Amino acid sequence: MGITEKIKEIEDQMAKTQKHKGTEHHLGMLKAKLAKLKKEQLGGSAGGGGAAGGFAVKKSGNATVAFIGLPSVGKSTLLSALTGAKSKAAAYAFTTLTCIPGMLQYNGANIQLLDLPGIIAGAKTGRGRGREVLAVARSADLVLLIVDVFDPHYASKLKEELYGIGIRVDENPPDIVVETAVRGGLNVEFTKKQSELDEKTVTGVVNEYGIFNGSVIIRQNATVDELIDVLTANRRYIPSLTVVNKVDLAKASDLKKWDKGFVGVSAQNRENIEQLKEAIFQKLQLIRVYTKTRFKGPDKDEPMMLKRGATIADFCDQVHRDMRSLLKYAQVWGASAKHPGQKVGLSHVIADGDVVQLHKR
Ligand SMILES: Nc1nc2c(ncn2[C@@H]2O[C@H](COP(=O)(O)OP(=O)(O)OP(=O)(O)O)[C@@H](O)[C@H]2O)c(=O)[nH]1
């Protein structure tokens, strides 16, 4: 029996099993088996769907954003509107056949935008060139879920496709720690009350992954799927932004029906493009930090781009790979400093707009 048949068999079994307290363990085991087979299917070369690696794109700039959407929603038109990069746009489906990069310069950041072929339902199992497209999204810092005014709620379908290849959109990694040991059996610990998991289910699922010794600490009210995500260890947690294109074709009354988080644009008429740039920048959580030296003040045109939550250590890493070990102390001016020029160490968290001066030993 091939992988595809095995997957089908387990899915059939799951469909037949009613969900209640008495079957939770059984269902958990089936889910674990299924996840293992799917991982095998994604990684292996057997079966249709082409290479698992995706299109070759070289990452560049401070962050990478992937465009995901149905054919003809206007992804390529949007790339041109945001960057001036040329990606052929046309009225027929599947105009774009490969990954077309463009660079958006905004607030001093270089943001790489990747225009991709449209995906259709079932892309995660390899329909169209879906798997290759979705694989590009795996290495992105943000996915733009692009829909049009005719079907703005298709964004949730796109999320399902991404979920199917191991991308968890707008989710945090589960607070579950699995540590393996050589002997001593398996110790399962819950620090929060659980509504789905119990010791038997956790043990069964963890055993399925070949772990019989060690500890599992579950620090949130978790689902079997979240436990499996941690065990599978190839999940990507990426934020998303939903863009509704072609607002020029919608009535004002339609526009009100969208979720608050959506950004409406007309790529063709260049409407609301600046707002979209700002939304992308915010979602990427980039902060600007300026360098100052003993001889030279901060150059406000040349910020260093870091992620929100970055520390002086991260700042050092961007300056030079040895800088971290050479640092005696740093001085900080700006929002993160208690007073101008505060002396800080490697673990100090910097804020957007800060000025930093490094002092070497
Ligand atoms: N009215 C209107 N039409 C648009 C807008 N943006 C794109 N279009 C049109 O929609 C069609 C498809 O645009 P593309 O940019 O090629 O769409 P795509 O998502 O890249 O399509 P694929 O590459 O096939 O996946 C073209 O005829 C565009 O001119 C818009 O904001 N308003």
Ligand SMILES: [Mg+2]
């Ligand atoms: Mg296109």
